[in-house]
Amino acid sequence: MLPDPNWTDPDPKEVYNRNYRSQNSGAYPKRQDMIRIDANISPTLQPYYRFIKDKDEQNSPSGLWVNGNLNYHLTPAVFGQPGKGHNFHVTKMVSPTLINESIVGISRNNLYSFPLEPAKLSRSKIGNPAE
Secondary structure (H helix, E strand, O other): OOOOOOOOOOOHHHOOOOOOOOOOOOOOOEEEEEEEEEOOOEOOEEEEEEEEEEEEEEEEOOOOHHHOOOOOOOOOEEEEOOEEEEEEEEEEEEEOOEEEEEEEEEEEEOOEEEEOOHHHHOHHHHOOOOO
């Protein structure tokens, strides 16, 4: 299932630890959309609301450290971590020397990871019973 070694580390202590090298690059598009609404209710009261939505998904040719792969090419892996966030903010000037500020926020982040070609990771390829 794993590729044959293609490199020997010149350090005698590492000969059997590092024996494969490859160089691949994958796409890592990101996008962040934001909307913000400000209001000046009075000269002493200013609230705003902000919403953020992230699109963050890596397409790695050799997998990622988070899903247990290293630098050998078995199958490309997708790792995503999109998120959303809401923020409410209010500033109230009570007097020339006293300002109250309140901020409340909530956010959510999802994580997912999957191989693009799961058949390449089949148990039957290494002699285990089929799934």
